Amino acid sequence: MSSAFVPLLPKEAVAALPQRAREVVEYRKSGLSLNHVQGCPLGCAYCIRHTYGLWDADRPRALMSDDEAVEQLVSHRYFRPHDTPLQVFNRATDPFLPGVRSHLFAVLEDLDRRGLTNPVLVITRGHVDVRDCEQLNALKHVKVTLLFTYSGIDDKRIEPHPSGIAVRSMRLATTYGPRRYRTIFYWRPLVPGVNDTAAHLARAAGLSKWADATVFTGLFYRDEIADYYRANGLPEPYQETTRRKIVPETLEERILAAFARRPSNAPPLFRKTSCAVSYAHGLPDYNGHYGINELCDICPAAQLDRCAQVHRAPTVSQLQEAAAVLPEAAGMRVIKVTERAAQVEGLPSEQPRYYLQHRFGFQVHDAAHPHRQRRHGRAEIGWENANG
Numbered sequence: 296m297s298s299a300f301v302p303l304l305p306k307e308a309v310a311a312l313p314q315r316a317r318e319v320v321e322y323r324k325s326g327l328s329l330n331h332v333q334g335c336p337l338g339c340a341y342c343i344r345h346t347y348g349l350w351d352a353d354r355p356r357a358l359m360s361d362d363e364a365v366e367q368l369v370s371h372r373y374f375r376p377h378d379t380p381l382q383v384f385n386r387a388t389d390p391f392l393p394g395v396r397s398h399l400f401a402v403l404e405d406l407d408r409r410g411l412t413n414p415v416l417v418i419t420r421g422h423v424d425v426r427d428c429e430q431l432n433a434l435k436h437v438k439v440t441l442l443f444t445y446s447g448i449d450d451k452r453i454e455p456h457p458s459g460i461a462v463r464s465m466r467l468a469t470t471y472g473p474r475r476y477r478t479i480f481y482w483r484p485l486v487p488g489v490n491d492t493a494a495h496l497a498r499a500a501g502l503s504k505w506a507d508a509t510v511f512t513g514l515f516y517r518d519e520i521a522d523y524y525r526a527n528g529l530p531e532p533y534q535e536t537t538r539r540k541i542v543p544e545t546l547e548e549r550i551l552a553a554f555a556r557r558p559s560n561a562p563p564l565f566r567k568t569s570c571a572v573s574y575a576h577g578l579p580d581y582n583g584h585y586g587i588n589e590l591c592d593i594c595p596a597a598q599l600d601r602c603a604q605v606h607r608a609p610t611v612s613q614l615q616e617a618a619a620v621l622p623e624a625a626g627m628r629v630i631k632v633t634e635r636a637a638q639v640e641g642l643p644s645e646q647p648r649y650y651l652q653h654r655f656g657f658q659v660h661d662a663a664h665p666h667r668q669r670r671h672g673r674a675e676i677g678w679e680n681a682n683g
């Protein structure tokens with residue numbers, strides 16, 4: 296375990312970064328995300344870092360001090376104490392890389408000293424040791440979830456970092472106890488023809504017992520990532536790019552079948568990250584997926600009940616009132632609110648929509664990007680026969 300911190304970038308170097316990389320607080324679907332350390336040597340070909348203009352940053356660097364970063368986070372207009380789900384270092388580095396972990400713990404301990412009880416998601420494929428577990432367990436207030444990314448992809452050109460490291464970390468973190476933090480087997484990205492053979496699915500189903508819950512999800516195949524695949528002669532997983540994750544219907548059916556063969560007391564499987572995280576802490580889903588009830592057919596009964604009890608559609612005026620504190624939402628119009636979701640238009644980005652979604656624990660959809668029945672907010676690839 297290294298206690299070293301990563302080097303601090305000079306101000307001129309920070310100013311020269313792409314604009315999105317300089318925005319260290321950003322709302323993503325699973326939470327308000329803090330990213331003041333950026334750069335990663337693990338080299339996954341499908342890394343989201345491509346889309347931030349940061350692919351060449353293969354050594355972690357800090358853009359500011361941890362104190363300054365936490366201050367930016369908790370004073371952000373999207374931050375609500377004890378409520379907003381948070382994520383630390385989920386976009387441009389791995390939180391358990393040597394050096395980066397010191398920043399991770401500095402952030403977690405600062406939030407905890409403030410007495411904040413917000414959920415905090417920490418996604419890693421790195422090396423977690425027993426001292427990390429002790430340090431995580433010493434946090435008294437924040438609700439930490441460790442999500443261990445595992446794909447089972449063997450092609451070293453796509454994923455040079457060995458999957459076995461995340462598996463060992465997950466086993467250790469889950470068997471450590473008693474513990475306050477929770478663990479998730481984060482099975483992704485699933486790509487047809489790459490890591491979805493019967494053997495891959497059976498292996499993942501077997502590994503799932505080493506976590507409190509499992510989530511499966513597909514690949515974000517964006518233009519920048521497709522360009523990288525092409526430039527490096529990597530086998531292209533899809534012929535087109537999308538703004539959503541891709542999980543074809545037949546793949547989902549095969550995953551559900553593989554997991555159905557596990558013992559009846561095995562930890563549950565979820566389609567959505569926030570569902571798994573919420574379940575693991577005994578809380579209703581903070582993204583309000585319960586409204587999209589076809590998502591819930593694989594959810595344990597006690598969890599369904601938790602979500603049912605808090606499921607309440609906000610009124611149009613409640614949505615407008617909540618949006619009124621956000622200058623960027625001045626042009627928002629609520630088109631309709633049903634039991635499933637609110638539909639809005641006129642938002643400049645996804646960030647204020649996530650704010651509203653978490654504020655009400657209710658799905659808020661953008662009319663410009665309609666959600667299709669049964670596709671669960673995923674890309675259309677592989678769902679051609681579903682009803683619109």
Ligand code: SF4
Pocket residue numbers: 567570571573574579580583584585586590591592594595598599600602603
């Ligand atoms: S009941 Fe539905 S919304 Fe709630 S956690 Fe389960 S799957 Fe998610």
